[in-house]
Amino acid sequence: MMNRAVVLLSGGLDSATTLAIAREQGYTCHALSVDYGQRHRAELDAAARVAKALGAVEHRTLRIDLGGIGGSALTDSSIAVPESPQIGIPITYVPARNTVMLACALGWAEVLNAPRIFIGVNAVDYSGYPDCRPVFIAAFERVANLATKAAVEGTLKFEIATPLIDLTKAQIIRRGLDLGVDFSLTVSCYQADAQGRACGRCDSCRLRRDGFKAAGVPDATRYFQ
């Protein structure tokens, strides 16, 4: 069981590369997507395609209605997604999202007897979300090892693996391409349409486009305008 991992898979570029890295490190990968009521539903379809293409042994999608608590442009349709750079932490921040997703991943990892949880957070070319920082990940890892029967009884020691944390977006893209990731399967846009086509204007589109440019490789993203 020690080579099992749960990989959080959003359907975007970062988590696809994370899954490819986990596979390369020899893990049997159980991919987990969280349907938290995000407006960019196309990313959940993308996650299923990516899980299959990159050899995850299974892919599950857990539903949690974070829209029921609101507070973000990604879960509340009455708040518009900004299309210009923002100062500070933007309104696309979803309260406690990574805490909720890691908590779900932890529960599944314990059931699977899997000591590793992979998450594609990045603290270089990112939107400034607090729950993407190494200090948050370290604090959650401590929670994981105190919260669970497996850790307390000593049968598992959980590690939250963040292989992208120090990479630029361009480095992530090159790493993914080296590992055979087909980025045309992925969706990053916060307001992608039902076909997975991107707006080209939101923060996530901007980071992705700049990343392909900096990496010097063609951008396979499909735009709807």
Added chain:
Amino acid sequence: MMNRAVVLLSGGLDSATTLAIAREQGYTCHALSVDYGQRHRAELDAAARVAKALGAVEHRTLRIDLGGIGGSALTDSSIAVPESPQIGIPITYVPARNTVMLACALGWAEVLNAPRIFIGVNAVDYSGYPDCRPVFIAAFERVANLATKAAVEGTLKFEIATPLIDLTKAQIIRRGLDLGVDFSLTVSCYQADAQGRACGRCDSCRLRRDGFKAAGVPDATRYFQ
């Protein structure tokens, strides 16, 4: 906003008393129940009754399908609820349950601008679940203050309040009665029937019954046999 609190409300005896304590401390209480696929659905009905009776300003139920990951007698109908005392952490332990519930409460607390999250965990007369211990709560509180925009920007400092942590079940019952809690509204049993009647044999029933006995007060629990 500083007197707002999110109170996790299961529908059982402990969380009802916790809500009453939060109200007594002057908090405007937003009650949160989590429908995680537990077999004792009657507790969710009980939570709604308790929220109303104890003056919560609103009550929301978030659905998260932890049954999709299994691993517990409470979420997997193929695993029986034990009816005799268990050695070690029992099979009614739900992997990462309190981490998931606190994560959801944290998200809502941030949206509400509420600095306090109340949870009725107890480390005296309890079933030995690791995520009921003070060391876990302290670790989660640290996560809360690193994960969120409000904490990082300095507009909120989250505190996880656990007013029952050091009380015996009898002390909890007496405290609740002092505050006017009607325990006949609450459901503790892990396999309560649709009418909220209790089995009288599971660990949760045993702790509750022993608590009423030790407190020297009548037990209003309805049993189905």
